[in-house]
Amino acid sequence: MPSRQPPTSLPSERFAVDVAVVGGGLVGSAIAWGALEAGATVALLDEGDVAHRASRGNFGQIWVQGKGEGHPPYARLTQRSATLWPEFSARLGVRTGIDVGFSQPGGLTLCLSEEELATRAAIASRLDAEGGSAGMAILDRDAVARMTPLPLGDSVRGASFCPADAHANPLALLRAFHLDIQAQGGAFIPHTSVEAVRAVRGGFAIATSAGEIVAGKVVVAAGLGSAGLAASLGLDMPVRPVRGQVMVTERAAPLGDFLFTGLRQTREGSLMIGGTQEEVGFDDGTANVAMRTMSRRAVASFPDIARLDVVRCWGALRIMTPDGRPIYQQSRRYPGAFAATCHSGVTLAAAHALVVAPSIVAGDLPHELATFSADRFHVQAA
Amino acid sequence: MFKRLERGGPTVRFRFEDEEIEAVEGESVAAALLAAGIDTFRTSPLGPARAPYCMIGMCFDCLVSIDGVENRRACQVAVAPGLSVRRQSGARRVG
Amino acid sequence: MRKVDVIVIGAGPAGMAAATHLAERGRDVVVVDDQRTPGGQIYRGAERNAASPARARILGADAARGAALIAAFRASGARYWPESRVWRVTAEREVSLTRNGRSETLGTPVVIAATGAMERPVPVPGWTLPGVMTAGALQTLLKGDGLVPAEPPVLVGSGPLLLLLANQLIAAGVAPAAIVETSVRPWAARGELSLVLEPVARRDLWRGLAMLAKLRRARVPHYRNATEIRIEGSRRAEAVSFVAGGRRQRIAASLFALHEGVIPAQQLSRSLGIAHDFDERHHAFGPRVDGRGESPIPGILFAGDCVRIAGAAAAEHAGRIAAISALRMLTADPALDAAALADEQRQLQAHARIQSLVDAVYPPPAMLAATPDETVICRCENVTAGELRAAVAAGCAGPNQAKSFLRVGMGPCQGRLCGPTVAGLIAEMQHRSVGDVGYFRIRAPLQPVTVGELADMQDA
Ligand SMILES: Cc1cc2nc3c(=O)[nH]c(=O)nc-3n(C[C@H](O)[C@H](O)[C@H](O)COP(=O)(O)OP(=O)(O)OC[C@H]3O[C@@H](n4cnc5c(N)ncnc54)[C@H](O)[C@@H]3O)c2cc1C
Numbered sequence A: 001m002p003s004r005q006p007p008t009s010l011p012s013e014r015f016a017v018d019v020a021v022v023g024g025g026l027v028g029s030a031i032a033w034g035a036l037e038a039g040a041t042v043a044l045l046d047e048g049d050v051a052h053r054a055s056r057g058n059f060g061q062i063w064v065q066g067k068g069e070g071h072p073p074y075a076r077l078t079q080r081s082a083t084l085w086p087e088f089s090a091r092l093g094v095r096t097g098i099d100v101g102f103s104q105p106g107g108l109t110l111c112l113s114e115e116e117l118a119t120r121a122a123i124a125s126r127l128d129a130e131g132g133s134a135g136m137a138i139l140d141r142d143a144v145a146r147m148t149p150l151p152l153g154d155s156v157r158g159a160s161f162c163p164a165d166a167h168a169n170p171l172a173l174l175r176a177f178h179l180d181i182q183a184q185g186g187a188f189i190p191h192t193s194v195e196a197v198r199a200v201r202g203g204f205a206i207a208t209s210a211g212e213i214v215a216g217k218v219v220v221a222a223g224l225g226s227a228g229l230a231a232s233l234g235l236d237m238p239v240r241p242v243r244g245q246v247m248v249t250e251r252a253a254p255l256g257d258f259l260f261t262g263l264r265q266t267r268e269g270s271l272m273i274g275g276t277q278e279e280v281g282f283d284d285g286t287a288n289v290a291m292r293t294m295s296r297r298a299v300a301s302f303p304d305i306a307r308l309d310v311v312r313c314w315g316a317l318r319i320m321t322p323d324g325r326p327i328y329q330q331s332r333r334y335p336g337a338f339a340a341t342c343h344s345g346v347t348l349a350a351a352h353a354l355v356v357a358p359s360i361v362a363g364d365l366p367h368e369l370a371t372f373s374a375d376r377f378h379v380q381a382a
Numbered sequence B: 001m002f003k004r005l006e007r008g009g010p011t012v013r014f015r016f017e018d019e020e021i022e023a024v025e026g027e028s029v030a031a032a033l034l035a036a037g038i039d040t041f042r043t044s045p046l047g048p049a050r051a052p053y054c055m056i057g058m059c060f061d062c063l064v065s066i067d068g069v070e071n072r073r074a075c076q077v078a079v080a081p082g083l084s085v086r087r088q089s090g091a092r093r094v095g
Numbered sequence C: 001m002r003k004v005d006v007i008v009i010g011a012g013p014a015g016m017a018a019a020t021h022l023a024e025r026g027r028d029v030v031v032v033d034d035q036r037t038p039g040g041q042i043y044r045g046a047e048r049n050a051a052s053p054a055r056a057r058i059l060g061a062d063a064a065r066g067a068a069l070i071a072a073f074r075a076s077g078a079r080y081w082p083e084s085r086v087w088r089v090t091a092e093r094e095v096s097l098t099r100n101g102r103s104e105t106l107g108t109p110v111v112i113a114a115t116g117a118m119e120r121p122v123p124v125p126g127w128t129l130p131g132v133m134t135a136g137a138l139q140t141l142l143k144g145d146g147l148v149p150a151e152p153p154v155l156v157g158s159g160p161l162l163l164l165l166a167n168q169l170i171a172a173g174v175a176p177a178a179i180v181e182t183s184v185r186p187w188a189a190r191g192e193l194s195l196v197l198e199p200v201a202r203r204d205l206w207r208g209l210a211m212l213a214k215l216r217r218a219r220v221p222h223y224r225n226a227t228e229i230r231i232e233g234s235r236r237a238e239a240v241s242f243v244a245g246g247r248r249q250r251i252a253a254s255l256f257a258l259h260e261g262v263i264p265a266q267q268l269s270r271s272l273g274i275a276h277d278f279d280e281r282h283h284a285f286g287p288r289v290d291g292r293g294e295s296p297i298p299g300i301l302f303a304g305d306c307v308r309i310a311g312a313a314a315a316e317h318a319g320r321i322a323a324i325s326a327l328r329m330l331t332a333d334p335a336l337d338a339a340a341l342a343d344e345q346r347q348l349q350a351h352a353r354i355q356s357l358v359d360a361v362y363p364p365p366a367m368l369a370a371t372p373d374e375t376v377i378c379r380c381e382n383v384t385a386g387e388l389r390a391a392v393a394a395g396c397a398g399p400n401q402a403k404s405f406l407r408v409g410m411g412p413c414q415g416r417l418c419g420p421t422v423a424g425l426i427a428e429m430q431h432r433s434v435g436d437v438g439y440f441r442i443r444a445p446l447q448p449v450t451v452g453e454l455a456d457m458q459d460a
C-alpha cells in the first residue's frame, strides 16, 4: 500500500452524496457510473498508484461459456450482462470518445485431448439441462480449423464454442468509467483510502485520508480490501486472492477477430496469453514455470506463436469468494450499506452498471440478486 | 549518413531489400545500413518512420526483418554473409 | 538446474573487475553480457580499438585502459558468455537468460549485477525523427563499428559525455557543426573547490579543461543555456531550432546527437522489488545498496553505474568491492579482506565526490516543465506529454495507472525510454518529488524472449 500520497482535497468541507462507492476498480466504477445514470449523486473513492487492482491486470474477456454451472441465477446474470454489453459500451464510448474495444466474435475453448473435449461437452449439456448454455456447442478439429486465424497445432482435437463470448479493453473501460463519472457530475476521488465507515443518522460517515464524506448509501466494492470495511457494516465479504499470470507479446499484424480461452489479440495487436489460477496469497509476482506452461499450451494450440517476443508479463490477484460466485448484499444491521464483489468484473460490468446499480439506488436488491447474499456461506449443515 | 574510419579488413556481403550491401566483419546490421546511407529502417505500427536512436539495444527503434524474422534489433545483430534484411513496416506478421 | 559460484551480469568495468577478482581466487564465475565483446559502454570494442592506430588516436587513453582490463579479465579464468541476455533474476538467485536462441536458468549463491547506465531520455519535439540519435549512439558507432558521421552533426544537450564526443569527433576529422548546450554552470565548480585538491579530481578536471580548449581551437560554434529545443523536419530531421542569447536560432544538419547525462539502468534492480531512492542532485533513481554493494536481498549485489553514476574508474572499485562481499558470503567469513575492502571503498568515495562536482556543473535538465504538449514522450506507443498531462488532470494517480490508461511504457522498450520522463512530469503536475511519485513496476522479462523459448525451457 502506498504510504505517501499526493494531496487530495474533497470537493467541499462536508461533502455529501446519495451514494458513496468504496473502490475504483471495475466493480466499484461500474456501480458508481450506473448509480449516476440512475439519477443519484455519487462519489467514487479509490487508492493511489500502487494498489492491488485486478481491474488493471485482467484478460478483458466477457466470458459466458461454462459460467454458472450448478447455479442458474449466476448463469442468467452472466448471460444478461453479455446481452447488455453492446448497448452499454456504445453509450460509454459515444460519451467519452474512448473506444472500449468491445467485440463479440464468440469464444472457443480449444481442447488438446479427447478428455478435455469430453469435459467441455459435459459442461454444456449440464448447463442446457439447468436452463441454458447460451448456445455452447462442441466442434470437431475441422470445424475449429475453419474458424481460426492460424494453423492449428497437431494436438488440437476440437473446441467448445459459445457465440455470446466477447472481449473488450478493460483498461479503456476503467478509464472511460472514471472520465464519464466526472463528466456526468460525479466525484471521482483517487489517492484516497477509506479508513472507516460508520452509520450516522440518515446514512453513513466515511472517514478517508482526505477528510469525511457523508453518504445516504455506501457500497463496499474494494476488491481484496473489502473484508474489514464490510465487517464494520455488518456485511460479510470472505474474499481471498487467487493469482493469475498473463503474458503479452509484441504487437502483431491483425489476425482477424477471434477469441480463445487464454488467448486473444488486442486491438493494438498484442497477443495476450494467460491466465493461471494459483493460491499464493498476496504474492502478485510471476514465475518461469507458469510462463512455460502457458507458452506450451499456446504453442501447442498455434505453433506460429512460438516466434513472437513476449514483452510483458504480470501477475494479478483475482478476488475470489468461497464458491466463486459474486456477492451482492444489503446489510440488515445497517440498511443502505451494500457489498459488491465478483471474480468476473469485466463480464459483469454491464450488469453492475445497469442492473445492480439501479437497485442499490432504489435501496432494494431484487430476488434475482438477493440470491447472491453472503448468507449462503453460513447455512448450517442439517 | 556515416562513413568508415578505416578501409580494409575482411568484408561481408548481405542483402537489404533488393540491394547488395558490403559491410565490414564484426559490424552490427544497423551500423552497416547507416554506413550504406540508409536512414530509415522501419515504420512503427503507429505510423511514423524510425531509425536507430540508442545503438545499445534499449529503444527498439532499429527494428528490421532479418532472414524472415521480423522485429529484430538491427543494432544487436552482427552482419553475416548472405543475410537478407528488409525494412519492417508496421507490426510484425505471425505465421 | 546448473549451479555456479557467482553470476556477474554485465562485462563493463564493474563486472569485469568483479569477475577477475573472483576468478583469480579460484571461484567459478559466469559473466553474462549482451555485447559481442567485453568492455561495457565506455570500453566497447576496446581490444580492437587499441590495436587500430586510427581508432586509438581518437579514443585516447580509454582504449588502452579498456584493453588492459579486458586482457586481465580474459586471462582470469572467468567464463564469459557474450551475446547473452539476462531476462529474470529472482530473490532466490535464479538467473534466467537467453543465449543462442535458447533460454536457460542458472542457480547461484551470489549474483553481482553490473548492468551499467543508460542515457537519460531527452524528449524534445522531433526527437523520434530519423537523423536524431543519442551522443552515446554516435560513440557506440565509433567504438563498436568504426563509423563516424559523414557530415558534421549538431550536438545538443549537456554533460561531460557530450564534450567527450565532440573531442572524439574533432580527432576523427568531423568536427561538430555546433554544440548547443542546455544547462551548464561552470561557476558551480567554485563552490566545490576543496575537491580540486584531490589528485583524482585534478586529473579529471584537467581532462575537462583540455577538452574545452580543443573545442575552442577547432572553432566549433558553442551555444550555452539553450532552451525551447526542437528538431525540425517532416520525414527526417533537417534542423534544430532553439532559443539562446535571447533569440531563436536554427541550425540545419543531417544528424543530431542528443544527450542529457547518464542515469543508472534500473530495470533489473526494480524487477527485484528493491527500494529505489531518488537522488535530487543527480536527478535519477538508484537502488538502495550499501557500501559493500549489498542490496536488501541476501546474495544480490550491485556494482558500478547501475547503482549511482560515478564513471568507469569508480566502477572498477565498485566491482572489486562487490567481489570481496561475494567472497565473504561464499566463505562465510564476514571479516575477509577488510583492509582491501576499506581501500577500495576510500577510492570509490573519491570518485563519487568528483561526480558530485560534475552534477553541480551540469545540473539536471529543467526542461520537463517546458516540454510542449505535442512532444512524444513514449517512443514505442507514441504517447505525448499532453496526453499524460490530461490523464493526470483527470485523476490518474501515478506512473502505473498512467501506463494502464495510456499504454505509456507498454511497448517493447519496456518503459526504459519514457519512465524517467513520466515520473518527472507527474511529479511536476502533482507538486510532489519524483521520489514520492515513484516509477513503473518493472517485471520480467527484462529482455524480450520468444514464446517458443519459454515453452522449450529445460530448467524453468
Ligand atoms: C489474471 C486475471 C484475469 C482476469 N480475466 C478476467 C476476464 O477475462 N474477464 C472478467 O470478467 N474478469 C476477469 N478477471 C477478474 C476481474 O479483473 C475482476 O473481477 C475485477 O477487476 C474486480 O474488480 P474490483 O473492482 O472488484 O477489484 P479491483 O480491481 O481489485 O479494485 C479494487 C479497488 O478498491 C480499492 N480499494 C481497496 N481498499 C480501499 C479503501 N480502503 N479505500 C479506497 N479504495 C480501496 C483499490 O485501490 C482498488 O482500486 C481477471 C482477473 C485476473 C487477476
Ligand SMILES: Cc1cc2nc3c(=O)[nH]c(=O)nc-3n(C[C@H](O)[C@H](O)[C@H](O)COP(=O)(O)OP(=O)(O)OC[C@H]3O[C@@H](n4cnc5c(N)ncnc54)[C@H](O)[C@@H]3O)c2cc1C
Pocket: B056, C009, C010, C011, C012, C013, C014, C015, C032, C033, C034, C035, C039, C040, C041, C042, C043, C084, C085, C086, C087, C114, C115, C116, C117, C118, C119, C136, C137, C139, C140, C161, C164, C262, C303, C304, C305, C306, C311, C312, C315, C446, C447
Ligand atoms: C551509451 C553510453 C556510452 C558511454 N560512454 C562513455 C565514455 O565514453 N566514457 C565514459 O567515461 N563513460 C561513458 N559512459 C558512462 C558509463 O556508464 C561508464 O563509464 C561505465 O561504462 C560504467 O561501467 P559499468 O561497468 O558500471 O557499466 P557498463 O559499462 O555500462 O556495462 C554494463 C554491461 O552490462 C550489459 N547488460 C546490461 N543489462 C544486461 C542484461 N540484462 N543482460 C546482459 N547484459 C546486460 C550492458 O550491455 C553492458 O555491456 C557511457 C554510458 C553509456 C550509456
Ligand code: FES
Pocket: B030, B051, B052, B053, B054, B055, B056, B057, B058, B059, B060, B061, B062, B073, B074, B075, B076
Ligand atoms: S538503436 Fe536502439 S535498440 Fe537498436
